[in-house]
Amino acid sequence: MNRNRTMTAEREVKPQAKLQVAEELSSADSDFLAALGRRVRELRERRGMTRKRMALEADVSERYLGQLETGEGNVSMLLLRRVAAALNVTLGEVLLPEQEDSVERRLIRRFLERIPAHRLEDVIFRLMREFGHEEAARRKRIALIGLRGAGKSTLGKLLAKELNAPFIELDGEVERETGLPLNEIFSLYGQAGYRRIERRCLERVIEKHERAVxxxxxxxxxxxxxxxxxxxxxFTVWLKAAPEEHMARVVAQGDLRPMAGNEEAMDDLKRILAAREPLYRKADAVVDTSGQTTEASLAKLRGLVVA
Structure with a gap:
């Protein structure tokens, strides 16, 4: 019995587990501490935890919790973090008043906390697309992505005509911006330089055109x-095709550059496609043009973008 009293006393006198009692607090500070105390007590009671049990979980004294819940002293953020951990909530959930932090918001926050870091970007884009206030405006601009030979120019022109919208080839905008053909742009500025110019042109296209393909x-x-x-x-659509069709279409257009001096061109194309596929899949939709006529592919594309 004496040993238990000694252990309790030791816990209560831990320097890191004691609140500093504030002698003079402003009215606003007192209101904040009182609201914080009520919030901690509500969270504890919801979980059916006694003050003693929570003190053990948080490794603080019952006296500390008593002072915290009654708003009687300045609270250490480090100790408050322990309390939050014992309650299995975030520090933000403890600090935010109930009316500002609904159950739905807390559930969403906990869901996001469980998602691996590498998946968060996908989640953000999905939320933006579904609930962003500019979603309607975004869907009026249709962007076709994919490797050369996927049908972006052919299908893009046909779709733009049906929608009575301008058709814009971003590579052409880059050439007009610099006054140079693409191969010279890459030679002079390199891949990184080209991408900077491309991004600048894309910004201008978005600003200028509310509707476009x-x-x-x-x-x-x-x-x-x-x-x-x-x-x-x-609204981004990945025009997908088998590597063999990509190559055949480019060659059929009279462009023999993919094969020139490169016996492993097909293997290179497959490697590029495999490396980019996870990125292409971030598009809003996918149209597989492999083995399809132009009319069939256009019908698929039309079904995705026309309400």
């Missing part, structure tokens, strides 16, 4: 800021 170079997904800008301001 935009064909975007397949490499934009490799430039994080530019791709985020695209996803946040355009």
């Amino acid at each position: 935009i064909s975007v170079g397949g490499g934009i997904v490799a430039e994080e800021d530019g791709f985020k800008l695209l996803l946040g301001n355009c």
Whole structure:
């Protein structure tokens, strides 16, 4: 019995587990501490925890909790964090008044806390797309992404005509911006320089056109800021095709560059497609044009973008 009293006394005199009693507090400070105390007590009682049990869980004294719940002293943030951990809530949930922190908000916050960091970006984009106040405006701009030969120019022009909207090829905007063909832009400025110009042109297109069908170079997904800008301001469709069809379509257009001096061109194309696929899948929708006629692919695309 004496040993238990000694242990209790030791817990109560721990320097880190005692509140400093404030001798002179402003009315606003007193109101804050009183509200904080009520919040802690409500959270504890909801969980069916006694003050003694919570003191053990938080490794603080019952005297500390008593002072905290009655708003009788200045509270240490470090100790308050222990209390929050014992209640299995965040520090923000303890500090926010009930009327400002609804059950729904707390559930959403806990859900987000459990999502791995590498998935948060996808969640943010989905929330923006579904609930963003500019969602209606975003859907009026349709951006087609994918590798060369996917059908972006062919389908984009046809769709733009049906929607009576301008068709814009972002590569063409880059050439007009610099007065140079693409191959010279890459030679002079490199990949990073090209992406900066591309992003600047995309910003201008978004600002100028409320409605448009935009064909975007397949490499934009490799430039994080530019791709985020695209996803946040355009309804984005990945035009997908098998590697063999990508290559065949480019060659059929008279462009032999993919095969020139490169016997492993197909393997390179497959590697690029495999590396970019997780990024392309961030698009709002996917249209697989493999083995499809232009009319069939256009019908799929139309069904996605026309309300």
